[in-house]
Amino acid sequence: xxxxxxxxxxxxxxxxxxxxxxxxxxxxxxxxxxxxxxxxxxxxxxxxxxxxxxxxxxxxxxxxxxxxxxxxxxxxxxxxxxxxxxxxxxxxxxxxxxxxxxxxxxxxxxxxxxxxxxxxxxxxxxxxxxxxxxxxxxxxxxxxxxxxxxxxxxxxxxxxxxxxxxxxxxxxxxxxxxxxxxxxxxxxxxxxxxxxxxxxxxxxxxxxxxxxxxxxxxxxxxxxxxxxxxxxxxxxxxxxxxxxxxxxxxxxxxxxxxxxxxxxxxxxxxxxxxxxxxxxxxxxxxxxxxxxxxxxxxxxxxxxxxxxxxxxxxxxxxxxxxxxxxxxxxxxx
Numbered sequence: 400x401x402x403x404x405x406x407x408x409x410x411x412x413x414x415x416x417x418x419x420x421x422x423x424x425x426x427x428x429x430x431x432x433x434x435x436x437x438x439x440x441x442x443x444x445x446x447x448x449x450x451x452x453x454x455x456x457x458x459x460x461x462x463x464x465x466x467x468x469x470x471x472x473x474x475x476x477x478x479x480x481x482x483x484x485x486x487x488x489x490x491x492x493x494x495x496x497x498x499x500x501x502x503x504x505x506x507x508x509x510x511x512x513x514x515x516x517x518x519x520x521x522x523x524x525x526x527x528x529x530x531x532x533x534x535x536x537x538x539x540x541x542x543x544x545x546x547x548x549x550x551x552x553x554x555x556x557x558x559x560x561x562x563x564x565x566x567x568x569x570x571x572x573x574x575x576x577x578x579x580x581x582x583x584x585x586x587x588x589x590x591x592x593x594x595x596x597x598x599x600x601x602x603x604x605x606x607x608x609x610x611x612x613x614x615x616x617x618x619x620x621x622x623x624x625x626x627x628x629x630x631x632x633x634x635x636x637x638x639x640x641x642x643x644x645x646x647x648x649x650x651x652x653x654x655x656x657x658x659x660x661x662x663x664x665x666x667x668x669x670x671x672x673x674x675x676x677x678x679x680x681x682x683x684x685x686x687x688x689x690x691x692x693x694x695x696x697x698x699x700x701x702x703x704x705x706x707x708x709x710x711x712x713x714x715x716x717x718x719x720x721x722x723x724x725x726x727x728x729x730x731x732x
Contacts, residue, residue, distance in 0.1 A: 438489070443537040445530025447508065447523070452534045453479040454542070455489045455499040465545035467497040467717055469710070470535060472557030474579075474697060475513040479503040482554065485691040485698035488706045495710060498542060502534045516559030517586035517595065528564050532571075547720065550616075550713040552576035554688055554697065555629060559583070562637070569615045574716040576619040576709045579629050579686055582637035598630030615645060618676045619712045621705050623684025631680070638678040642668035647675035660690070661702050677712060679703075 437456040442449055460466065469492070473482040479501035483489055492499045504512050508527070518524045538544060551572050553561035558580020565575045566583050585595035594600045618641045622634025642649070647668040656662040661683045668676040681689055681702050689705040691698030 441534075441537065441541075443502075443530065443534035445526070445533035447526040447530040448505065450505060450530050450534060451479075451503045452538075453483070453501040453503065454538060455483070455492055455501075456542070457493045457496045457498075460498075460543060462543055464543045465548075466543055467548035467550070467713075468500060468535070468538070468544045469497055469713060470500045470502070470531070470549070470551050470561075472502060472514060472531070472551070472553035472560050473504070473512070474553075474555030474557050475509075475511045477512060477554070477697060481696065482557075482688075485688045485695035486554075486706050487692055488710075491706055491710050495714070497548075497710075498538070498544060500535065500538055502531045513556040514553075514560040516556055516563055516581070517592035518588060519563075520587040524560070524563055525567070528560060528567055531560070531564060532568070548573060548717045550574040550576070550716070552578070552709050552713075553580060554578045555580055555686065565616050565618075570613060572616045573720075574617045574619070574713045576621065576705075576712065577634075577637055578621045578688065578705055578709075579623060579626055579634075580637065581629060581633050582640050584640075585633075585636070596629050596633070598632040598636070614673070615641060615675075617674055617712070617716050619709060620676065620678045621681065621689055621708065622679070623681045623686065623689070623699075623702070625683050626686045628686040634678060634680060638666070638668060638676045641676045645673075645675045646670060647673075655703070657703065659701070663703050679708065 439454050441452050441454060443452060469488065471482055471486065471488060473479055483501055488499055504514050506512060509515055515523050515527055535549065539546060549572055551561040551564055552575070553559070558577035561575055562577055562580065562583040565572050581595050585600045586592040591600060618638070620634045620638045622631055624631050647670050650667045650669060652664050652666045654662060654664055661681050663682065664680045666678045667674060684699055684702045687697045687699040689699060689702030690707070691700060691705070693700045
């Protein structure tokens with residue numbers, strides 16, 4: 400009966416993921432990089448095997464520099480180049496001078512290109528997380544990365560994997576952004592992943608004890624109200640889970656809208672002296688990168704610019720260095 404349930408859950412999950420539009424091969428990501436920039440492939444080997452990655456470097460990087468690193472994890476039906484094209488994070492990186500790492504799932508490990516964020520019962524999720532860690536370590540050895548300024552961001556399955564990475568090694572990351580993802584601990588197998596995506600499972604995080612004075616990295620959650628793949632309730636669930644672990648309380652929500660873009664409701668969760676979570680709920684956004692490039696799969700240009708929001712959020716955490724301090728609320732993109 401257990402094997403039958405697992406097979407049924409796995410089949411339903413794959414059918415749901417296939418129902419979403421298949422990501423088209425990116426033409427934007429394959430264009431020649433701007434003068435002085437680089438867009439290079441590499442391979443890292445970890446406990447889940449070998450994984451390819453792509454790295455974007457801004458122009459004029461010197462070996463004596465120490466630049467921030469933002470790790471971007473793609474969703475199902477995507478690859479590294481598709482996420483780079485839809486999010487346009489490389490444009491921001493070129494302007495603000497930081498590195499962007501795009502680890503890529505192997506299709507032999509998941510036919511839909513999904514990170515197996517949910518498969519913690521067998522340990523496959525943890526092994527993939529460790530392999531992404533290996534890619535980060537590989538880039539740190541080869542590139543001028545500031546180890547005190549590393550952040551994670553992911554879309555959908557990538558968001559779930561980013562949360563798993565952050566909860567396994569919270570000391571390694573200064574910030575994390577979950578876009579249209581499921582809170583950590585909501586699923587433990589393919590049979591439970593579909594229920595979690597539909598918002599029918601409570602999330603929980605089993606964390607190793609943190610050192611005195613240590614904290615989870617600050618979390619930004621971006622979630623669309625019209626998401627039919629990952630239920631909108633998942634965004635609030637992730638924010639509440641993170642806030643509860645840190646003893647943070649919500650502040651009054653504020654409505655933000657720029658021009659004709661979708662309106663958003665932003666809620667901050669704070670302790671007395673520290674921002675723990677920012678929840679951005681976008682009215683009318685489906686399962687797509689908010690403010691992404693037009694013509695790309697899983698991308699909605701009518702939403703507020705998620706990439707700008709993520710960098711603004713991450714940059715503030717880098718500036719803080721996790722030191723307790725009050726910072727002004729980040730502007731909506």
